[in-house]
Amino acid sequence: MISIPAIKPNRPIGVFDSGIGGLTVLKELVELLPGEEMIYLGDTARVPYGVRSPETIVRYSEENVLFLMNFGVKLIVVACNTSSAIALPKLQKKFSFPILGVVEAGARAAVETSRSGRIGVLGTEATVRSGAYSKYILSLNPRARVTSVPCPLFVPLAEEGWVGDKVARLTAEHYLRDLKARTPDTVLLGCTHYPLLKGVIQEVMGKKTRLIDSAVETAQEVKELLDRTGLAREKDSGRLRFYVTDNPEKFRRVGQRFFQRDIPKVSKVSLR
């Protein structure tokens, strides 16, 4: 186990994702915890994680954690569904400071929200294949019936900004047809890109379906953990720093849509 000397309240929060998607999580974190200092790492040289093998996803995730540890972070948020689904238990075993993922937070909220126990999970191929959401949901409610649907086209649709047009609508109809027939009352957006398509997913699923945004739930869990452990910042900072492993220009350009605020400076780093 790799431990750090001491965890102090005025240290930054580290957030990593395979690319820009995690900015939807950072956005919620900044909204809920505006005084915290945060370091965001987007592993854009190796994006997307969703198509990689489990061993590779674990290795990349560990390298991301090691990078963020250079900043003396007090807490790390794995703002990547694939990495949370596949690598989080290994990360938590290996490192001795709190590491939170989007999967637990999302799964918990879905279980709390659903009355019928029929829950839909939308995610990348790797996230769905890992079964992580199902497992976690079933551990909280063994009688839940989970239907998971991989929706690979949602990622490029979100990145292109085609979130309200006919292509998005037809794609959502295609992916959600079978799920809808099972009448879930709760659908979990199990990929950080999907909140951008909330509108069209809600439209296709119908008004009665509750959508769970893991980003919102994760931010809430981080706040609770900081309050509970006395690790909430004492002196407001609000400083944000952005690092990527490739193509900072594209990150800034496309990232604004995900972060919904300005991204001033992005530095390129090498993880090895």
Next chain:
Amino acid sequence: MISIPAIKPNRPIGVFDSGIGGLTVLKELVELLPGEEMIYLGDTARVPYGVRSPETIVRYSEENVLFLMNFGVKLIVVACNTSSAIALPKLQKKFSFPILGVVEAGARAAVETSRSGRIGVLGTEATVRSGAYSKYILSLNPRARVTSVPCPLFVPLAEEGWVGDKVARLTAEHYLRDLKARTPDTVLLGCTHYPLLKGVIQEVMGKKTRLIDSAVETAQEVKELLDRTGLAREKDSGRLRFYVTDNPEKFRRVGQRFFQRDIPKVSKVSLR
């Protein structure tokens, strides 16, 4: 310059791509040159190249060449548009055996085909931004008018196998609207995934537009080069070997659609 001892006819041909797309090129090579032995490398651990920076694309491409050199290849085909567009001149300078790319072959065929000189080029963001196709087309016909269109959604559509449905149709209409208004008589498929969408692209552009498939043109160029240099195989082999840097299972599964024949065995390798 890195040179190899001697280039002999009975050595294999090396083919690399960032992932599975290059299998459309391999398919044409195998059809035209069934007796040749070929080694295919898909750098699936680092796919897609289209979103990476030029330095990174050059570095990855060099590593791919070095891997293929282990097999004593007589010739390398860069079956990746992004890599051909950005790294090929550097590769050709660095290595002393023939390296062919899909860009030159495609551009040459487009110029030979077009009567009006109005040529459309469809490709990934990186390929379009590199301007490589435009530059090459203009060097062959300075009066050509080239319109390049990045079509990022075509890649996941091809991988999902959604090549004939409404989503593909609407996406093609969206991307090709402005290009169509410029009435090109020739449109180059500047990404190895796009041949799978030939049908819908042809439909949207209209019957009069000639589509150029770089894969077909590249295979033709390889054959001419082998014949011209006396490097064509003397003893038929037809042996094919497949290597990937991650996720061999997915490569086999999705790859069949691109290769249009069986992929028996795929080995995972590390390039570093």
